[in-house]
Amino acid sequence: MSDAVLTIENLAIALPKGADRPLAVAGVNLELHAGKVTCLIGESGSGKSLVARAILGLLPAPHVRVADGRILFEGADLARAKPAEMRAIRGARIAMIFQEPMTALNPLHTIGRQIDEVLRIHTSLPRAQRLARVVELLESVNLPEPARMLRSFPHQLSGGQRQRAMIAMALALKPRLLIADEPTTALDVTTQAQILQLIRDLQREHGTAVLFITHDFGVVADIADSVAVLQKGDLVEQGSAAQVLGRPVHAYTQALIAAVPKLAAPAAQPPSTAPFILQARDVEKTYGARGLFGGNATKALNRVCIELRRGETLGLVGESGSGKSTLARAVTRLMTVNDGEILISGRDIARMTRSQLRPMRKRVQMVFQDPYGSLDPRQRVVDIIAEGPIIHGTDPQAARKEACELLALVGLDPSAAQRFAHEFSGGQRQRIGIARALALRPELLVADEPVSALDVSVQAQVLALLADIKTRLQLSMLFVTHDLRVALQVCDRIAVMQKGEVVEVAPTSAIYGNPQHPYTKALFAAVPGAHWQDRLTQETMAS
Amino acid sequence: MRAGFARFARNRLALFGAVVLLLVLVLVVSAPLAYPNNPFQLVGKPLQPPGGAFLLGTDTLGRDVAAGIAYGSRTSMLIGLSATLAAIGIGILVGGIAGYYRGRVELVLMRVTEFFQTIPAFVLAILIVAVLSPSVPSEIIAIAAVSWPGIARLVRGEFVALGGREFVLACAGLGASDLRIIFRHLLPNCLPPIIAVGSLLIGTAILIEAGLAFLGLGDPNVMSWGLIISAGRAVLRQAWWIATFPGIAILLTVLGVNLVGDGLGEVLNPRLRNR
């Protein structure tokens, strides 16, 4: 096509020696068109962010560089442009927004100054006109009180507001191309929906071409006109959004799409009548207000009540700061609470002494979010898994032998036992973490965002493992997640948390089919790409 | 481990530092062999310039400067190492307790640490030695007393950071005791930065010791580099060498220690490991 704003031809990016592969990406061909959003999707390590940075000449020189190919923009080859030429294009003709709006903004400069900087670099407008333009821009991204925002520092804004400021900065000079590198990944789902809408609106209004980097098919479904799929540096499939999402051709794309949990409720099941394994009653937790001049106290948990029956999985969903992780830590007594009861099989652990608590620890175990941070880097895998039983008096020899058996149970090779955590991938580490929790033969497993840090294909495997283990060992599970798709797939019942309170609890099918609380409704409405899988299923059935 | 050594060896400066340090250690060991006489003994005519019968000349009383430097290396190393070890011990104890138990204990301990970091350290060291009367143990106590706050802050910071890491929470969730968490998980994981910062502390300790000795607060019966410099100061015009050579010895030793410390820091830097 001739109306391409930017054309990437046969792009190859070289990685430094010692990297897992010599070329981060190779043979990438891509056309970006005015008024269209092109999504570049891939899992971590696919090289998608490097493609974005290569366009603007922002690769981490000198180690990573464009090895081959051309990046054609307005008649020039950006891969070979001189620094001065590149600077004239950056910010003015091509702009970029980033994943982490907090660190992407200079903490010491006001928002106004940082937006104004773009105007100062590329225009010779007088100060007053620039100021007026900045205010106008802040209004266009729907930031409240632009005059105040102007003088605010990044730390005084919320995550969503910061990303809006970044967008205002990027669109200051009406660039022809906007590169967005996972711009909503660090945001909550409701904020994400708003930012996606904003990008979509502004892009239509100005006819901007957008290159949108993401790992989330839901986001792609919401925003993309065309899609390109990157697998370990190879562009395996590209086409219109309807084409790639609806009728994926390449096996990798098909597998990726199949791994995304469906936004659909399971069939309604009769309520469980098994005895309670966990009851939390009026649990309160307050942070802060420490020291002589202590700041404001924040209520992380406000009279929270939840109940979990044997064999059941209860989902705790909510956005960041809702208190869901705090509750998970409270019920495992990794944190003390200010008030309330936490009953494990009828016994209150909230006020137990350490020695009383010790036998209880075996019954409740936890799986953590961060596959990198949850394993001691200085311990061998076998010792990590065997530590629990050893603490509780099992003979070390026997505990280690059992640990090796557990490795098989979580789908790892027994040879893993003698290695260290850093030798494993994220998904494998999460399996080790699960094995550690299982080593004590717990009755209740508390999983705190166990798949949030994983790529979608790995996520599916770990979820399958958890489901399998749960039935095999007859576990009960408290499953904390921010991802409603995952919650719907895994949980029997779901508790929705907001600002330290449980606003709604209901069986999964009921909460999906008929949410009661306005916040629950808002959460479900904000899930990106809510209905593309329905369409997909219908189309497959039709053909 | 071997990879770490290779990385260390590739750092030419660190290697140079290690060589210098090795030479100082040779001096420490061989001082009584090379100079069997007491370094305070008068061996020749006073104020002989270097290069004659005595390699580095003689001082105002006719003592061999080279012998003094050889014996002084023992004092510097003894005091530098002991004071640093003591400071690391205090630092780990204070910082560890503050970082592990948090809350009010942390508030109090960290205020005390900040206090010791704020007050003029060298003046306090002078006072301590003056009060306890000049001797090697006094110097060690004084230097340790002013050197621990840095380690305490480091250990506290590491403990707080590691305490928030999920593997420590997981261990607590298994039912591990405080001691097990501290000694099996926390300390081993913050040992690398402690070693790196501690090795730099040796250099500072040697400098403080030299300063104390220069002011006449060294043990009068033990030869030290600062003592020789302070003796040479009065005859700077006539005999520049007396004050010059011990100073070079201090400079090289501290440089060697710091270079090795930097090299260790680079090898042990947690940011360069893992991931």
Place this chain on the structure above:
Amino acid sequence: MRLARYLGYRLLLAVPVILGIIVLNFFLIHAAPGDAASVLAGESGAATPEYMALLRHKFGLDQPLSTQFAVYLLNMAHLDLGYSFRNDSPVLELILDRLGPTLLLMLTAFVVAVLLGSLLGVLAASGRNGWRDNLISLASLVAYATPGFWLGLMMIVVFAINLAWLPTSGLDTVGADNEGWDEVIDIARHLVMPATALSLFYLALYARVMRASMLEQTGMDYVTTARAKGQTERRIIFGHVLRNALLTVVTMAGVQAGNLIGGSIVVETVFGWPGIGTLAFNALQSRDLNLLLGIFFVSACLVVVVNLIVDLVYVTLDPRIEI
């Protein structure tokens, strides 16, 4: 207004520090072997029995320890730091007389170390791994290992004795009776070597810290943002990175203020600079412990003030600090 309230808050925080020093001083008097009166009077036995009796009475040394502490605290509250028998003068008066030259030396060294150190750090970081970086890094490594007093002696040998460019010691030329600019120049000539000897260690330290801090900040996301805006590398360094990197140096400068005073004792001794350091050295020679304790107290107060100023500078540099 907010700044004034913050200042008040910080002054309040200084109270425990001052109290701590008083406690420490009291502890040191009693930790010394032997009778506290003889410790305070000095060990050479030159004190008259009358003076010893005076000391005993003044410090309440025949009273229980708690009373002694109360008496000590009361004296300190009146800024009564005791009497120096050796110098036949109140301790506070002796110290205040010498404060001027020490402040001049310290502040000169402090400013030179922070400014020049930061500048060298920036230069080193901006030419990373080039000859400029290597030269600066190597020089700062050597300077970081050099004892200040020895450096002073070597400078005397070279610049005062051999080249005769600069005076060896003192604050000004004795008997010259310079006035106006002549006097300023005379003092400045005397100041060059002590200030250099004192500041070089810290200069090297700040250069190292600044270099590391610059390199760390250069890897931050906001630098990429600035690049994506089309900003020049030069403006990125001076407009964005520099101020962020400076925060680390300012913090470090506050921490090191106390050490700078310690360093000035030895350096003043070497150059016969008529400040608190030389006073401390003389007090050491005559074992005038009470005078030493007074010097410790005053210098610690000085550090508290310097830290306060550094804190205010930090607050103006970093908007994230809520005041």
